[in-house]
Amino acid sequence: MTPTRTLALLGFLLLAVAPAFAQTTLPAPASSVPTLEAVTVSGVQPGPGLWKVKRGEHTLLILGTLTPLPKNMSWQTAEIDDALSHTDALILPPKVEIKPNTGFFGRLALLPSLIGVRNSPDGKTLQESVPPDVYARWLTVKEKYIGDDRKVERYRPIFAVLELYKSAVRKSGLARSGGVTRTVMDLASKHGVKQVPVEYTLLVDDPRAAVKSFKKSTLDDVSCFAQSIDNIDAQLADMTARANAWATGDIAALQDDRTAKQRITCMNAATDSGVAQQIGLTDVPRAVREHWLAAVDAAMASNTQTIAIVPLDDLLGGNGYLSALKAKGYSVLAPDEGD
Known part of the structure; x- marks a missing residue:
């Protein structure tokens, strides 16, 4: 495991409850997402449509992405293809990198401290880290989705949950949706559209000390752990429903309050720790949002039409990017709303 990956590991919950669902790049033809195994919907589907953001004569179209999505589904890209043919720029999804602020030899010196970063401090097992009733419920869902994996029993509760969700998604008939x-990037290249990255890099000045401090520290992650194992079956059903809603363009069904509440609980467990505050992880969501909004302002000032790709969980909700755009004076129309 590289130093950069390990530092990213410490900040994983800033982006999602279960980064098992993080996007991965898959080879895709220019007209569809790769065909995958069936869940509920299958065949060619329209997708969610595009949010329209306007200020004067300038327009921003936003494609909200979701992962996981149904297997055996092909996405009909005619709408986004046509939009890109009249577009000046494509704003790519926000990207976060957490890197050690050291040279090559400093990174080499960091390597020995990375071993066991997922494990509970003082060698505690999950059985010793969580209440007996919670552990009993854990054993039930672990048997169902993970099976006999003794390694995970040494993990911190929050990392054990990640393994649980990875395995559960693999068994649920859903698939990553990178x-x-x-596909949108390939279509943009076909039309000669400028692609604008939105990247935020957090440099950690003393990564070795941060990793060592994290390994010794405790996280208030029992609530996250308990909520996650109690919700796993219902949440998989929610994921399937959202995936089908994305595929069929059902905007109203894309909200997911259960996941949003659980995400907040787990994010608080990660960001309230002293180590997270020490290296600046608590500021990352705000900084990423500001970077994205700045990219939108710049694009709207100079382009007649711009397209942006944004994960739905960042887009929706009271603190989502759409709400921030409205607060800045932009008019925002959902895909199912008329002009």
């Missing part, structure tokens, strides 16, 4: 972004 092909959506890849």
Whole structure:
């Protein structure tokens, strides 16, 4: 495991409850997301449509992405293809990198401290880290989705949950959806559209000390752990429903309050720790949002039409990017709303 990956590991919950669902790049033809195994919907589907943001004569179209998505589904890209043919720029999904602020030899010196970063401090097992009733419920869902994996019993509760969700998604008939972004980027290249990255890099000055401090520290992650194992079955059903809603363009069904509440609980467990505050992880969501809004302001000032790709969980909700755009004076129309 590289130093950069390990530092990213410490900040994983800033982006999602279960980064098992993080996007991966898949090879995709120019007209569809790769065909995958069936859940509920299958065949060619329209996708969610595009949010329209306007100020004067300038327009921003936003494609909200979701992961996981149904297997055995092909996404009909005619709408986004046509929009890109009249577009000046494509704003790519926000990207966060957490890197050690050291040279090559400093990174080499960091490597020995990375071993066991997921494990509970003082060698505690999950059985020793969580209440007996919570552990009993954990054993039930672990048997169902993970099976006999003794390694995970040494993990911190929050990392054990990640393994649980990875395995559960693999068994649920859902699939990662990085092909959506890849397809849009390929279409943009076909039309000669400028692609604008939105990247935020957090440099950690003393990564070795941060990793050592994290390994010794405790996280208030029992609530996250308990809520996650109690919700796993219902949440998989919610994921399937949202995936089908994305595929069929059902905007109203894309909200997911259960996941939003659980995400907040787990994010608080990660960001309230002293180590997270020490290296600046608590500021990352705000900084990323500001970077994205600045990219939108710049694009709207100079382009007649711009397209942006944004994960739905960042887009929706009271603190989402759409609300921030409205607060800045932009008019925002959902895909199912008329002009």
